[in-house]
Amino acid sequence: MKRLYLFSIRAFVGPFLITLVIAMFILIMQFFWVYIDDLMGKGLSVWIILELLFYVSASLIPLALPLSILLSSLMTFGNFAENNELTALKASGFSLIRIMRPLTVIVVFIALSTFYFYNYIIPVANLKWHSLIYDIQNTKLSNLITPGVYTSEIDGYTLKVHKDKSGQYTDITIHDHTDPKALKTVKAQKANIYRSENGNHLFFDLSHGTIFEETDLDNPEFPDGAVTPSSEHPDRISTFERATYRLNVTGISLKRSDEDIFQDKYEMLNVFQIGRATDSLKQRKSFISGQFVESIKGSFPTFHAKSAENSPKFREHDPMLVDNAKPCTPFEALTPIEKKALQQEVVTKLYQINENIRNHDNFIVSMDHENAQFWIEFHRKFALTYTILVLFFVGAPLGAVVRKGGFGAPVVIAALLFMVYFIVYSIGDNLADTYVVSPWLGMWMPGIFFTPLAILVGYLANNDRKVVFPKLPRVFFRTKA
Secondary structure, three states: OHHHHHHHHHHHHHHHHHHHHHHHHHHHHHHHHHHHHHHOOOOOOHHHHHHHHHHHHHHHHHHHHHHHHHHHHHHHHHHHHHOOHHHHHHHOOOOHHHHOHHHHHHHHHHHHHHHHHHHHHHHHHHHHHHHHHHHHHOOHHHHOOOOOOOEOOOOOEEEEEEEOOOOOEEEEEEEEOOOOOEEEEEEEEEEEEEEOOOOOEEEEEEEEEEEEEEEOOOOOEOHHHOOEOOOOOOOEEEEEEEEEEEEEOOOOOOOOOOHHHHOOOHHHOOHHHHHHHHHHHHHHHHHHHHHHHHHHHHOOHHHHHHHHHHOHHHHHHOHHHHHHOOOOOOHHHOOHHHHHHHHHHHHHHHHHHHHHHHHHHHHHHHHHHHHHHHHHHHHHHHHHHHHHHHHHHHHHHHHHHHOOOOOOHHHHHHHHHHHHHHHHHHHHHHHHHOOOOOHHHHHHHHHHHHHHHHHHHHHHHHOOOOOOOOOOOOOOOOOOO
């Protein structure tokens, strides 16, 4: 029995690790494809890229695991059936459930470990890579040159460029005051600007320009990019048809922001923190709604008078309000001018109240959406664990039914099933996000969808039923003799 268990585990672990690595590689490449514009040309060090890759890889594991479990179980039992090993085991008195027992234990362990990983590790990884990609996107090097505006972002330089309709840089002015005792001003008609591979330098490919050099400056000043030298004329003037000017931008490096600004997002919380966050959000919503109702009542003195008249306790605690409350004058007793003024006042106040109600309603909707996001993330952590188990009980019996191993038919079948899983998962996520279904139903929808399929395939495999695919009719073409 131990040999059978070890044999099954060895046959499962190899394909599982291979498919997990392949799935992770594909998902990481997809991530780089999305953020390639934010990562290129920023002068990022190798360690920053590796740190980002490490955190992103951790957050992508829950997406890669279902595919790996499905494909590896399909391949394992497909190989068993194709090599008649499954038939021999059944002939020896082993049922399919008993043959699957060691792998079931392994998959249950993987599922529980995934929940722990998703609940405690991935929130930290999401916090790290979200804050890091935010810092990369806001690196000053990407917004270094603004056409038509003097910029002093680069230490030691003040520059200004323009752009024509074709996107070509024109009318370039570069004030180089890296040397405190000298000033160099470069003017050119056209330029192409490039970044070095490591992002530490900017290269200006200049055409048709002039270089003005001032030396022996006592206290040069550069207000708003303007040059105020001590002498009236430059010491040296030279012209060029084409030249390359290099600016050192090593001082413009990645600045790490405080991670606390991202910590309250639903992706960065575990299930216990989500529970506390939803309770706090519920109390906040109740408090804000109560305050809003009181503010609406407070805008009408009638509410205060009626409250004082109808509430003895109110009269006891705040007698001044009753004493100061003026008796209401009937509308018919007012003069026409007073009636018109009062009507205008009421209309204006009603407009203000309606606007406040709309703003309050939008705020409540945003709070409801935030609450839904918390509960979606809460159920996502549990639903993933169940989905991993269900996909295993779909893949293993299906491999026994199909009786094909290797990377051929199992890869095609697993890809189709995973595509269905991803579609159902996306539909459930979108329906829950748009309040069409509750968060728990949206997140548990893939598991609910695949549970009947797992039962059906398990029944067919356990009773040695074969899935017969319909054959396509042959079409014969006659050729003329």
